[in-house]
Every structure is written in structure tokens, then in C-alpha cells.
Amino acid sequence: MGRVTNAMLSSNYLTNMNRNLRNMQVLQSQLASGKAINKPSDDPYKASRTMQLYTEIDSNKQFNENIKDISNWLDTTDTALNQAGNVFGRIRTLLMTAGNGAYGEDERKAIQDEVKEKVNELAQILNTNFDGAYIFGGTKSTSKPVTVDTDGKIKYADKGGNATTDATTINQIGSGLNVEVSEGVLIKYNKTAVDILQYKDKSGASQNVSDLLEAIEKNLDTPATTTTSFPGTPGQEMLTGTLLGQVDSVIQNLLQRRSEVGAMTNRMESAQSKNEDENLDMTDILSKTEDIDFTEKMMSYSMMQTVYMASLQTSAKILPTSLLDYIR
Template sequence: MSMRVTQNILNSNMLFNLNRSNKAMDKYQEQLSSGKKINQASDDPVTAVRGMFYRSSLNEIDQYKRNSDDGLSWMTTTDEALDEVTTVLQRVRELTVQGLNGTNDPSARYAVAQEINQLKEHLGEVSNSQIAGNYIFAGTDTKTPPYRTDPAVANSSKEFRNTNQEKLELQVGSTNNVQINVPGTNVFNNDGAGGIFKVLTDIVSDFNNQTAGATDHLSKLDIQLDNLLKERSELGARMNRMELSMSRIDSLEVSTTRLLSNEEDVDIAKVIMDLKAQENVQRAALSAGARIIQPSLVDFLR
């Protein structure tokens, strides 16, 4: 049994098709203005969820980049400080050899002792090196200077008093943490008996008192220099690891950004072509609709 197609059905179908065409044109125009395939989650829930995942990944990557930049700056500052400590100890060794020269009179040895004492004070300042207000040789106690007086003792002299050996680590990947610090105890008190400062204090005392004990300190200075070389080597290895992590993070950012773009960004040229095609469809629909709508009685009476 055939269905009778009335004028109202024809009119309704025409209006439905025109409305659908208008919605398609509106979608293409919105995509052109935003540059995005979807402008609300309901447009394509699956694409929206994937886009949220990629954006969340990019936020994590951005944090890893900041951590790696901060970490490398910390390690670079530490390496520069260790280089300065090495230079000072090498100078102290030269002065010690000079002071042990049998032709030196007491005044010459006293002058050597005074210079070494000044170098010791300079090492104290180096051990208090900071970055962004944090003491780099203080372990995790970064707000307290490691080289300081004892507040509980009146007129106490400055010494390296920090005993914090904790590691400072920064996360530079989902499963990648890198130690950025060198605990000051490893550098300035590695022997647990006063370390570098005790060696220098004893050398100064021996030269001031004109005793022969200074000869024993050349080997102690060499031990300290060897220890510095070891600490710098370990730090250098971690710096290399950090730089490799930074390179990997940059690559991950590029690939994730590309995935997000593929997921969300429109092909402008294609959208323009689709919009023009839809405009042609709409014009054809309007033309056909004008013929479908029957003339009214008023039109006949004109």
C-alpha cells in the first residue's frame, strides 16, 4: 500500500534538510574560526578524552623541563664551586711546599701561614655557595649556612658544621629521578675528622709555631684533592645523565604536541573545501525548495 505524500510532508522534509545543511555550515565556520576539530566535548567524546590525555601529558612534560633546567643550574653551580675548591687547595699545596723550604726564615713562613689562613676563610665562603637562596652544600637543610659559628657558644669560630647527608633529587621523567646535590660533608668533611678545614688549620698552626709537622700535610692535601676529583667525576656523570634526560624530554614534547595537533587541529584547506561544498548543497536545496512549495491562492489572484 503506497503512502500519500502531502504538501506538508514535502515542506517538512525540505526544512529538515535545510536545517541540517545550516548546522553543517555552522560547524565548518566554527572550525575555521577556532582551528579545532571539536569545540565542545559532545562534538566527539572520544577525541575530547584523547585530547585531555595529551594536554595532561604536556603539562607533566613542562614540569619535567622546569625540573631539569633547575637541576642542571644547581649542578653547574656546584661544579663551579668544586672547581674553585680544587684551585684553592692546589694553591695551598704550592704554599705548603714553599713554606717547607729550609731557606725560609720565620717571617716568610708566617707570611705563608697568613695566606693559607685567608684561603681557608675563602673556602668557608665557597662552602656557603647558594643558588636561588638555597645553600648547595647543606644537604636538604638548604636554608642554613653550613659554614657558621655555633650559636650556643659565645665567640665561637666559624666551622663547617653541617652534617646533613641527604640527597636532593628532582623528577625529570615518569620514572626518572636525578640527584642534583653533592652533600657538603662529602667535600669538606669527608674524613669525619674536620676534613679540609682541619688540614688547613693544622698547616697554619705548624707554620706559625715553626714546627716540622707541616710535611705530614702534603699527603693529606693530596687525599683531599683526590676526593674532590672523585666527587666532581660523579657529579659530571649525573650532569651528563641530566642533559640526556633533557634531550629526551624535548623529543617527547615534540611528539606529544604532534599527536595532540593530529587529534584536535583541523585541516584548514579541507574545511574550506567542505564549507564551499556545503554552501553549494544549500543553494541547491533552496532552489529545489522554492519549486516544491506550491503557489498560494493569493499568487494565482495576482
């Protein structure tokens, strides 16, 4: 066995002393921050896991912010669809009234004027704006989706607000919008002017609301004639028969759209609840990963202090500092 020199004793002492001091510093940092990991080198695996959990929690919070915004959008959509339903409910009442054989030209003209007002009201509803976006505009949400032309018909509108039949523009208006509500899960959340202006009658044939409203106005103006939009029937019978049936189909379409909006709202609420539950779970895991047990750490710190002080006292006895130690 080799000779143990004073230099070796000093070196070992300093090594152990510094290790004890570093351990105390780590414990002090943990107690001050309340975190087990204050830098990646403390525990690379836990540091990586912690950063991943923070990222996932932040993502879920953003998803729920998206859901909150879209829920407000859907509420606005439902309100607008309800208003559109009220418009056609009133038009239906007017058609029933106009079917009264005792009504003269003046009464029918008054009904026609109110129908024209309802056309403008419907256009305003279709141009409902939420937070700077037109909710029925599809991907063309920065400009109004419809306008009323000089003939009083509702038409799709270009970016300048002018009536257009451009297929690209109409496709944009009819396009769906999606939002990410959780990782990789997209939900369509909008209804479009196309969804409202296009409907199917009782036979399943596609019809257009604008054509229907024009036919109603024409039949109120000239009750004895027929229209080109729907099969030929005498005016009064047209109002209370064919056209009334078409209005019922429009109302049914609006109810269906409202039902779809309700289903979207339910999906949003379910996604929000799921995200909140996941965040609670991840926050719990995060706490277990990075938070310290204060009682345990205080005990460890007290023990480390004792070890450190003992090492100081021991070193003072076993490491001679001068020749006087040998003389004694």
C-alpha cells in the same frame, strides 16, 4: 502506502534544512579556528586525546624548565668545587714551601696566616648561594651550612649561623636533593658540605677537612711537635709527608665530586633532549588530531553551500504556500 501530506513534506524539509545548516556551521567554525574540534561534543574521543596531549606537552615543558634551573645550579656547583680545589692547591704549595728547612719563624708565620685566610675562603665557598638557596646546604638550603668558630675551625652551622654538632642539622646538610626531569624520573642534583668536608685518605679511613686544616696550622706554629689528628711525626716531616698526603686526598675527593657533577649535567642534558624529542612527536600527533586540512574543509564547505542552496530552491517549488499555487 500512506498519504504524504504537506505537513510531512514541510517537516522533512525543515529537518534536512536544519541538518544542512548545522553542518555548515560546524565547517564554518572549523575553518575559523583551524581546529577540527571546537567543543568536546564534536568528537569526545579526540577531545579527550587532545586534552591529554596538551597536558603531557605542558608537563614536558615544565620538566625542561626544571632542568634549565638545575643546570645553572650544577654550573654554580662546579665553579664552587673548582674554587675549593684552587684553595687546596694553594695550601699544597704552601706546605711544600714550608718544608724548606731554611725557613724561619717569620716565614712560617706568614704561611700560617695565609692558610687561615684559606680556611675563611673555603667557608665562603661552602656557603655559596644560588637563587636564594645555599647549594651545599642539602635540605637546609635557606641558611648557611657552615661557619668559622672562634678557634678558626670550619663547623657545621645551625639556622642561626652558630656552630653546631646536632646530628639532625648535620643530616639535613648532608641530604640529597632530587628533581623530576621526566614522568616518574628523579635525579639527585646536589653536592653538600658534608661531601666536601668528609673525605677518605689513601688508606680508606674517613677524615675531616676541618681537622686537617687545624693540624696544618698547628704544625706551622710549632714545627717540632706532633698533632693529635694524625699519627705522630716530627713537624717538618709532617707538613711535607703526612699532611701533604692528606691534602692530596682532599684534592682527589674534590675532583671526584666535580666528576659526579659533570655526570649529573650530562644526565640533565640527555633528559632535556629526550623531552624535546617527545614534545616534537606529541606536537605532531596533536596537529594530526585537532588541526584541519584547509583545502579539504573548503571543498566540503563549498559542497555544503551548494546542497543548502539547492534545498532552499527545491523547497520553494515543492512546498505550496497558498491556494494560488493550485490555481496555476
